[in-house]
Amino acid sequence: MSNSSYKGPVTLDRYTRISELGDTLHSLLNKGIPIVGIIILLLVLKMFLQDAPGWLGLLWIGAGTCIGLLVWHSAGIGLPLLPLLAIQHFAVYGIPLINRNETLADYSDTLRDRAGMEVLILMVVCSISWRFGMQLFRPSPPVAHTLRIFVTEGNKVLNRLGVALILTSAGYELLNTLHLTSAVLSLFPAGTQSIVVAIIGAAGMSGYFLVSMFIASGEAHRNTRTIFGVVLVSHLILMTASILLSSVINIIGAVTLGLFWGSGRMPKMFLLICAITLSFLNIGKFEMRERYWGASGQVTTNVSIAKFPAYYWEWAGYSTNKIFGQTDDYVGKKNDNRQTMLSRMDNMQNLLYVSNKVTVEKTPVLGGETYSLIPPLLIPRILWPDKPRAHEGQALLNVHYGRQSQADTFTTYVAWGLLPEAYGNFGPIWGAVILGVTLGIIFAWIENATAAKPLLSLEGMVTFSLLIGFAASFEMVSSVLVTSLFQSIVTISMACIPFVQSTSVIRPEESEAESE
Structure with a gap:
């Protein structure tokens, strides 16, 4: 569904699909993307004229943000996870450069520029992978598990x-x-x-x-x-x-x-x-x-x-x-x-920290160890009371790269974020590439799987939970993000399944128009 199909605010009823709500964002981006681009260029120009460190890194980050928004705007049909990633990464990686956070003071201009390039690589690869995924996957049929009460009583x-x-x-x-x-x-x-x-x-x-x-x-x-x-x-x-x-x-x-x-x-x-x-x-x-x-x-x-x-x-x-x-x-x-x-919204310090450890101090990367911890974490604690904590991947990163001792990880959580974690596992460029491919394909699959689903359905509630969970994930490592989303999906499903029925989500007037 392209931005040209936007017809104003959607009708809110039990037939309202996630794709219809995505149209609202298309309308906003028609004017929003040029404004975002101009603001980013002005911020970069200001930093350049002030000879502020990191202006080139901000340019790369801003370019990645605009690419993510443009690519989704050209072919997005529903849940806007790609533009959310773009805006989120500009906030947590670009704003620290603009504010000249003290946490970045010990890192060279070269490291800052390379960090900005890592964000650009992530967004470019993620956008390409998402576009490929949108061609690979097809939207699911307009049938969903709707709460029975919506079917019998409607909006009231x-x-x-x-x-x-x-x-x-x-x-x-x-x-x-x-x-x-x-x-x-x-x-x-x-x-x-x-x-x-x-x-x-x-x-x-x-x-x-x-x-x-x-x-x-x-x-x-x-x-x-x-x-x-x-x-x-x-x-x-x-x-x-x-x-x-x-x-x-x-x-x-x-x-x-x-x-x-x-x-x-x-x-x-x-x-x-x-x-x-x-x-x-x-x-x-x-x-x-x-x-x-x-x-x-x-x-x-x-x-x-x-x-x-x-x-x-x-x-x-x-x-x-x-x-x-x-x-x-x-x-x-x-x-x-x-x-x-x-x-507080500063992932740039984490990316610079791990970049310095890997490229300057030559600390070996983890080779995917934090991701191997995820499968056991999906086992319910009621079945495995002594299973590893969700923050185990975060603790592994902090201990391996010298941020904390093992004992410290049980009293204080030091956040990382998905991109610094990928860098710590696979090093420069490859970390961003692997993360970008993974997120892009997942985003495309979710968007196609949920576009035709009604908001007021089991699938809609799960989708909304995914969107909110990912929006708040900027400090999370993959193990924390996956387990928290998995828990949300399971709990919502357990609460709703006894009260749902499989129904068509085509409005009666649409069905009549098609039959004519």
């Missing part, structure tokens, strides 16, 4: 279902804040607790996506909009109270996708409010962690919901003091190195 049940899902997820978070979840989860068999938590998380993301999509399309009831706003804000407050701001990314991502697909426009105001709020809280989070976290890195001072106003007022005070250059004597000198929201 969607508001109730969406609200029920977000209330379930927010209710679990409330119980967790009240320290009541442990008692409830202990009632389940050993090894199944993680499955229950995953089901609740998937239900919450699906609910937020579903309700926000109908709100954006103007089809939600007024009461639904009110409940949605109250529950969303309350849920985010409960989650950020842990001082782990990254914990809210999945919910914000689900709402953003729902608002975008429901209206055909990017929810700029919602994103702006989220960005400002999280950035403000991020400024003071280190003081709050020192105040409320213990040596183990966990919250040790229990804050009741009744004390939330004072708790967040204190947090706002730390952030405000930092903005205006004031410091609190209580905090001491432990937080001299601050981490902004943008510096």
Whole structure:
């Protein structure tokens, strides 16, 4: 389906296909790609005129981003995993160069330029492989496993279902804040607790996506909009109270996708409010962690919901003091190195680190060892209680390349990302090539397999889970990404299979038109 077939916001019902929603992105890219290209060129020009290190690397990264967007725009028919990869990699590899992050200061201009070239190679190979895969695979037939309730009752049940899902997820978070979840989860068999938590998380993301999509399309009831706003804000407050701001990314991502697909426009105001709020809280989070976290890195001072106003007022005070250059004597000198929201998204330091280890210090590559760990990790823990941890591949990289000792890997996780992991396994160029071919073929297969499936089906829910999971994967190694996606797919399938039936997803009016 080309961008020329776009006909405006899609009709939201049980027949709405993922391919129809993909058309919305085609419309956005018509004007978006030239704008992105101009912005990238201006940023590169600015760095060049300032003689800033890494301008050439940024040019390569920007070129890879534009190639990924253009290739998908020319032949994409559904789930936009390729453009997501392109934007994601510009953010986590390009923005650190633009910001001149201190984490990059010890690396030469040559290494930075080579790192940018690695990103370009990845995007070019991934785009070519995806294009080949789109020719190799064919879209699946318009038949899917739809929830029976959608078939019998149609749209009238969607508001109730969406609200029920977000209330379930927010209710679990409330119980967790009240320290009541442990008692409830202990009632389940050993090894199944993680499955229950995953089901609740998937239900919450699906609910937020579903309700926000109908709100954006103007089809939600007024009461639904009110409940949605109250529950969303309350849920985010409960989650950020842990001082782990990254914990809210999945919910914000689900709402953003729902608002975008429901209206055909990017929810700029919602994103702006989220960005400002999280950035403000991020400024003071280190003081709050020192105040409320213990040596183990966990919250040790229990804050009741009744004390939330004072708790967040204190947090706002730390952030405000930092903005205006004031410091609190209580905090001491432990937080001299601050981490902004943008510096948090920094995979470039990981790519430069492993590049330096391999090309300068001549550390041997792993030859695919981290990928060989994946198959055993797919065995449910209920069947193998002592199976390796999901972060085993990440730990192997950190120990092999001297970032951590084996003991340290059990207390602190040092992130890597897919491209640095591939580099650490196969070295320069080949790592990007192998990763690009793999991702490109997988993306093409998923896009063809899901394009004709309705959003409100088992296949649609699994697809949405894949999209959200991959969007949040920029720091993950393959073992963590695959196991988390596998767990989501299994839990969603287990929850839905008893309530689905195989149905056609062709709208009645389309069927009548074809018969005529």
